[in-house]
Amino acid sequence: MTDSVRLEDRVVIVTGAGGGLGRAHALLFAQHGAKVLVNDLGGSTHGEGASASAADRVVAQIRDAGGTAVANHDSVTDGQRIVEQALDEFGRVDVLVNNAGILRDKTFHKMEDADWGQVYQVHVEGAYKLTRAAWPHLREQNFGRVIFTSSTSGIYGNFGQANYGMAKLGLYGLTRTLALEGRKHGILVNAIAPTGGTRMTEGLIPPQVFEQLKPELISPLVVYLGSAQCEDTGQLFEVGGGWIGKTRWERSLGVGFDPQAGFSVEDVAANWAQIGDFEGALHPRDSLEALGQMMANLQKVRQ
Ligand SMILES: NC(=O)c1ccc[n+]([C@@H]2O[C@H](COP(=O)([O-])OP(=O)(O)OC[C@H]3O[C@@H](n4cnc5c(N)ncnc54)[C@H](O)[C@@H]3O)[C@@H](O)[C@H]2O)c1
Numbered sequence: 001m002t003d004s005v006r007l008e009d010r011v012v013i014v015t016g017a018g019g020g021l022g023r024a025h026a027l028l029f030a031q032h033g034a035k036v037l038v039n040d041l042g043g044s045t046h047g048e049g050a051s052a053s054a055a056d057r058v059v060a061q062i063r064d065a066g067g068t069a070v071a072n073h074d075s076v077t078d079g080q081r082i083v084e085q086a087l088d089e090f091g092r093v094d095v096l097v098n099n100a101g102i103l104r105d106k107t108f109h110k111m112e113d114a115d116w117g118q119v120y121q122v123h124v125e126g127a128y129k130l131t132r133a134a135w136p137h138l139r140e141q142n143f144g145r146v147i148f149t150s151s152t153s154g155i156y157g158n159f160g161q162a163n164y165g166m167a168k169l170g171l172y173g174l175t176r177t178l179a180l181e182g183r184k185h186g187i188l189v190n191a192i193a194p195t196g197g198t199r200m201t202e203g204l205i206p207p208q209v210f211e212q213l214k215p216e217l218i219s220p221l222v223v224y225l226g227s228a229q230c231e232d233t234g235q236l237f238e239v240g241g242g243w244i245g246k247t248r249w250e251r252s253l254g255v256g257f258d259p260q261a262g263f264s265v266e267d268v269a270a271n272w273a274q275i276g277d278f279e280g281a282l283h284p285r286d287s288l289e290a291l292g293q294m295m296a297n298l299q300k301v302r303q
Contacts, residue, residue: 005032005223005224005227005229006032006033007032007033007034007095007223007226008097009033009035009090009095010033010034010035010094010226011034011035011036011037011058011086011090011092011093011094011095012026012029012034012035012036012037012094012095012096012097012226012289013036013037013039013082013083013086013093013095013096013097013130013134014026014029014036014037014038014039014095014097014099015039015040015076015082015097015099015100015130015244016039016041016099016100016101017036017038017039017040017055017058017097017099018038018040018041018042018053018054018055018057018058018177019054019198019199020196020198020199020200020215020297021149021194021196021198021218021219022040022097022099022100023058023215024196024214024215024216024218024219025097025099025218025219025222025223025252026038026058026062026069027058027061027062027208027219028216028219028220028222028223029095029097029223029226030065030067030068030069031065031067031218032223032227034068034095034226035069035090035096035138036062036068036069036070036104037066037069037070037071037072037082037085037086037089037090037093038055038058038059038062038065038069038070038071038072039055039071039072039073039074039076039082039100040054040055040058040071040072040073040100041073041076041100042054042055042073043075043102044102044233045102045103045199045200046102046103046191047102047104047118047119047122047303048103050073050075052071052073053235053288054146055071055072055073056071057070058071063197065112068099070085070089070090070241072085072086075122075126075265076098076100076122076126076127076129076130077121077122077125077126077129078129079126079127079128079129079130079131079132079133079134080129080133081161082130082133083130083133083134084133085135087137092137092141093134093137093138094138094141094143094144094145095144095145095146095147095226096130096131096134096144096145096146096147097145097147097163097222097226098126098127098130098131098146098147098148098149099149100122100123100126100187101122101123101149101200102118102122102123103119103161103163103164103200104116104118104119104163105160105161105164106160106163107159107160107162107255107259108162111162111163116162116163117122118166119163119164119166119167120163120166122168123164123168123170123171124156124167124170124171124174127148127171127174128174129204131178132147133172135187138182138185138186138187139182139185139187141184142186143186143228144182144185144186144187144188145189145225145226145230146187146188146189146190147173147180147184147189147190147191147192147222147225147226148171148174148175148189148190148191148192148281149168149171149191149192149193149194150168150169150171150172150175150191150192150193151164151165151168151193151194152193152195152234152238153165153168154166154168154169154170154171154172154193155168155169155172155193155236155238155247168193171191172191172236175189175190175191175234176208176234177236179233180234181287182233183233188225188230188231188232188233188269189233189234190220190225190230190232190233190234190235190236190237191195191235191236191237192218192222192225192236192237192238192239193236193237193238193239193247194238194239194240195213195238195239195240195241196213196214196215196217196218196219197209197210197211197212197213197214197215198215202212213240213241217239217240217241217242218239218240221237221244225237226266236248248283249283249284250278250281250282250283251281251282251283251284251290252275252276252277252278252279252281252282253277253279253280253281253282253293254275254293255271255274255275256293256300257271257297258301259297259301260301
């Protein structure tokens with residue numbers, strides 16, 4: 001039997017928490033005792049407009065249930081202001097859930113700079129600004145939990161989402177390096193790739209399935225990743241519909257050519273099947289481990 005996961009005295013910032021997944025995360029963090037800063041700009045899925053009501057409603061719901069929360073209506077691209085408000089209101093910040101997001105779906109052929117740029121701004125720049133502003137505080141207190149919201153669109157690709165997929169896999173890249181830099185300071189950094197029935201996915205998922213993909217089925221993982229109990233870092237989880245799995249890179253054993261004698265285009269062609277053969281594949285955990293086979297290939301020549 002596991003101890004109950006409590007977050008009393010922890011201050012959690014959830015961005016984009018006025019609706020959808022972020023709202024469910026904020027409510028569950030509050031239920032587990034955390035003080036929650038509920039951020040939401042309150043614009044459309046396409047990133048247009050703004051309204052204070054979304055975040056305010058979630059704060060009212062948390063307070064009605066006896067929890068502690070304040071609203072923030074800044075854009076995540078002004079992440080510094082969000083962190084400042086958490087410090088002003090609660091005196092500290094412990095957990096960041098980078099969740100705010102928009103979509104500007106178009107095939108690459110039709111994509112305009114604004115579609116590319118706005119998606120980058122909200123997902124990547126916004127997550128950077130918030131996390132960068134909180135980082136010194138997390139380091140100083142030797143405790144932090146950072147959760148980035150990635151997507152299967154980034155991991156696997158999705159038609160019409162070149163901008164979004166780029167941003168979402170970029171966040172996993174950020175996760176991997178911040179996990180390395182944060183570890184010795186007690187800061188653990190993980191990413192989730194959720195699937196949930198929200199306004200973002202309405203119309204894209206068949207209605208019966210949409211109903212079942214409740215945002216609340218994602219939040220227990222997020223609260224766990226935000227808790228002191230969680231000891232994992234640099235990991236990526238796919239989650240939705242009550243299911244959670246872990247995703248990792250896989251690489252084939254590959255083919256080692258003679259690095260001194262060199263090799264030809266024809267050698268590449270002749271070995272193509274083996275280069276892509278995943279039999280006995282490896283799962284490098286870091287860059288050093290990833291270089292292992294390359295270094296072994298160089299070693300073969302020296303011997
Ligand atoms: N729903 C899914 O199946 C799914 C799949 C993969 C990834 N995601 C990601 O999960 C996150 C939450 O998405 P959702 O499905 O709940 O969508 P949603 O549209 O319901 O929620 C996103 C929230 O972010 C807010 N927001 C947008 N731009 C903002 C900004 N600049 N500053 C502050 N707040 C801003 C919106 O107002 C909205 O409330 C997003 O990052 C999304 O890309 C969702």
